[in-house]
Amino acid sequence: MTNSRDVWVFGDYRNYFQNRVTLQLLARGRELAQAQEGELCAVVIGHDLQQWVDEYVAHGADRVLALDHPSLTAYQGETYTSLLVDLARERKPAVILVGATSFGRELAARAAKRLGTGLTADCVDLRLDDQGRLVQTAPGFGGNLLAEIVIPRHWPQMATVRPGTFQELPHDYERQAPVEWLPLPAGLKPERVRLVKSERLAPREQALETAGVVVCGGRGMGSKKKFRNLVELARLLGGQVAATRPVVYARWCEEGALVGQAGRQIKPQVLFSFGVSGAIQHTAGIGGAPFIVAVNKNPGAVMMQMADVGLVADANQACLALIRELKKRLRS
Numbered sequence: 001m002t003n004s005r006d007v008w009v010f011g012d013y014r015n016y017f018q019n020r021v022t023l024q025l026l027a028r029g030r031e032l033a034q035a036q037e038g039e040l041c042a043v044v045i046g047h048d049l050q051q052w053v054d055e056y057v058a059h060g061a062d063r064v065l066a067l068d069h070p071s072l073t074a075y076q077g078e079t080y081t082s083l084l085v086d087l088a089r090e091r092k093p094a095v096i097l098v099g100a101t102s103f104g105r106e107l108a109a110r111a112a113k114r115l116g117t118g119l120t121a122d123c124v125d126l127r128l129d130d131q132g133r134l135v136q137t138a139p140g141f142g143g144n145l146l147a148e149i150v151i152p153r154h155w156p157q158m159a160t161v162r163p164g165t166f167q168e169l170p171h172d173y174e175r176q177a178p179v180e181w182l183p184l185p186a187g188l189k190p191e192r193v194r195l196v197k198s199e200r201l202a203p204r205e206q207a208l209e210t211a212g213v214v215v216c217g218g219r220g221m222g223s224k225k226k227f228r229n230l231v232e233l234a235r236l237l238g239g240q241v242a243a244t245r246p247v248v249y250a251r252w253c254e255e256g257a258l259v260g261q262a263g264r265q266i267k268p269q270v271l272f273s274f275g276v277s278g279a280i281q282h283t284a285g286i287g288g289a290p291f292i293v294a295v296n297k298n299p300g301a302v303m304m305q306m307a308d309v310g311l312v313a314d315a316n317q318a319c320l321a322l323i324r325e326l327k328k329r330l331r332s
Contacts, residue, residue, distance in 0.1 A: 220275020278302025
């Protein structure tokens with residue numbers, strides 16, 4: 001068992017403006033560190049890191065460990081893993097948190113194996129129990145339940161967390177924290193895989209996690225053809241389309257639109273919910289929405305009870321009526 005109470009957050013800045021998961025983890029990591037009188041530390045690996053270091057300090061890091069070298073410009077799985085593992089063995093943090101991105105999932109799994117500890121993937125909540133252990137909440141059995149997982153005998157305790165799960169702290173321009181610029185260790189083994197070329201594709205659309213308006217549809221929309229009306233409504237509202245699990249399984253929309261325990265966690269300013277009953281698998285992913293408008297034939301549906309405005313009506317008919325009204329106002 002480690003005597004450290006420090007919480008580490010790995011800084012994944014490679015898709016910073018579309019994916020704020022590191023800032024979100026810093027917010028929760030700060031709460032966890034303060035609860036046990038520890039230090040919140042951001043760990044950053046790469047090249048030309050100053051702007052990211054400044055961002056992480058401004059968003060709550062008490063300390064930053066930075067490994068900055070031209071050879072680290074592109075992500076290298078084995079090298080990044082070795083650097084993170086060596087640092088963890090030397091400093092012995094209590095907790096290491098990594099964003100559940102494609103990049104983060106690979107890195108965290110490699111590091112956990114090398115450190116001989118457990119790893120809970122795709123967490124939707126984190127807290128400390130009365131013994132100071134990290135309680136990691138993650139979907140289980142295909143999203144049918146939420147499991148609370150504890151790693152009682154191995155350290156550091158590690159978890160990956162889905163983007164959009166926590167709310168980032170406001171940017172504090174006056175905040176300062178010590179930054180350790182660490183040298184690249186000698187004797188690093190060469191990568192067995194060599195990067196030949198990489199190209200970053202521009203995002204085709206705004207991410208669900210950062211959308212201010214989300215239009216979500218459930219099985220109550222009636223059919224794939226009717227579900228497409230939600231796409232038109234979302235376009236008129238300047239928002240994004242989301243879906244429940246039955247809709248995705250029926251292939252009415254793509255898997256990336258899934259919201260809930262088995263999908264994305266969203267916190268739009270306004271959530272429109274059409275034909276959604278409100279099963280726990282879905283509502284676990286929308287708890288941060290401050291204003292919900294729900295349309296359902298069943299006034300007793302869970303979503304209707306959660307909504308700030310509820311309309312008892314056919315979901316598709318209500319959607320079409322809104323589309324007509326919005327188009328009329330745009331023409332006038």
